[in-house]
Amino acid sequence: MEKIKVAFIYKPSDKFLSRDYFDNTTYYFFMKALGRNDKLDVSYFSEEKEIDVVPLEKYFDVILISGNHSFHTPELKGIENLKIPVVSRTGDFHFAKRYNTFDFHEKFKIDYYFNFMDKNYFYKFYPKDFKYKTIVFGIEPDQYDDNSQFKNRIKNQIINSGALGNSSLKSRMFNRIMNPKRTGWYFYKLRTMCNNLSYVIHARKIAETYKNKSYIQLLSKYQASITATTHYPTLKYLESTAAGCLTFMEITEENNGKYLGFEDGKTSIFINEKNYEEKFKEYLNSTNDPKWEEIARRGREFTLTKFSNDTAVKSLVSLLEKAIS
Numbered sequence: 001m002e003k004i005k006v007a008f009i010y011k012p013s014d015k016f017l018s019r020d021y022f023d024n025t026t027y028y029f030f031m032k033a034l035g036r037n038d039k040l041d042v043s044y045f046s047e048e049k050e051i052d053v054v055p056l057e058k059y060f061d062v063i064l065i066s067g068n069h070s071f072h073t074p075e076l077k078g079i080e081n082l083k084i085p086v087v088s089r090t091g092d093f094h095f096a097k098r099y100n101t102f103d104f105h106e107k108f109k110i111d112y113y114f115n116f117m118d119k120n121y122f123y124k125f126y127p128k129d130f131k132y133k134t135i136v137f138g139i140e141p142d143q144y145d146d147n148s149q150f151k152n153r154i155k156n157q158i159i160n161s162g163a164l165g166n167s168s169l170k171s172r173m174f175n176r177i178m179n180p181k182r183t184g185w186y187f188y189k190l191r192t193m194c195n196n197l198s199y200v201i202h203a204r205k206i207a208e209t210y211k212n213k214s215y216i217q218l219l220s221k222y223q224a225s226i227t228a229t230t231h232y233p234t235l236k237y238l239e240s241t242a243a244g245c246l247t248f249m250e251i252t253e254e255n256n257g258k259y260l261g262f263e264d265g266k267t268s269i270f271i272n273e274k275n276y277e278e279k280f281k282e283y284l285n286s287t288n289d290p291k292w293e294e295i296a297r298r299g300r301e302f303t304l305t306k307f308s309n310d311t312a313v314k315s316l317v318s319l320l321e322k323a324i325s
Helices: 023-036 054-058 104-105 169-178 189-195 203-207 215-219 236-242 275-283 290-306 307-322
Strands: 004-010 041-046 050-052 062-065 075-077 086-091 111-117 131-135 154-160 200-202 222-227 246-250 269-271
Touching: 004 023, 004 307, 023 041, 023 307, 041 307, 062 307, 086 307, 111 246, 111 307, 154 189, 154 203, 154 275, 189 275, 200 203, 203 215, 215 222, 215 236, 222 236, 222 290, 236 246, 236 290, 246 275, 246 290, 269 275
Parallel strands: 004 041, 004 062, 050 075, 062 086, 086 111, 111 131, 154 200, 154 222, 222 246, 246 269
Antiparallel strands: none
16 A cells, blocks of 8 residues: 655744754654654655645645644645645644634645544534544653653652642632633642642752753652643643653543543542542552552553554544545
């Protein structure tokens, strides 16, 4: 079978496609993993302002772009006359209206979208006739090879990471009126609540102590980690488990996190706003219990197998085949 010829078009200024940017998960997926798949023949086109896509139709089966906005993609000159499909990763769904990404659906003539979030969350913000597929990408297994042994990690603290909200009543009341559904408290309520506990330490606090350490290396210094997002799981759920942490992850009906496939007590520990302190204390009162290391081990293996970039690219190949058929 002939390989699918893919023209990947992107802006060189897109920070998410830089290896040196702190969030380089997108970089590894597009710039490394695509080229490792034997069903794809990928050519890279880096243009800041515009690119004439008409000549590409003669040599390629599909155009792939890293985002449905001008932040990521240059003007696709002649796209209205192109007959090959366009497939795009999409950014945060809840910001579609803020950044007016709907305009780019026609401007880039997008046929299919994909990202790691569940389709139900996508269709809360995008029209039902837009075609979308959940492809959970972002884990480059080689980046997680150097993990310290679980028993040698810090065990009397739990590491937390990511943006936080302001938990003060005054701030919450103000933002509920002036900035609804946009604040850290709205998106990261439980994460913020966890951070107020004396035995929870935020990654920002230890970054200065361990200068020149990556996020993965910081995680790997702790036995246990918190991943909590209110409305949808983030890649932190995968980064934490892949780093070998016993991961306390917020899984609720609201964030629909069960689609990832983790199992409570087997590959992670599920928490919510009612039970999180109880779950933390159970661990902290028995840190030497071998069951915690076993859960962390199984969570790591599950993530590295199911959510590696190579597995995600296979899913993308299926989407591309459907798009060009």
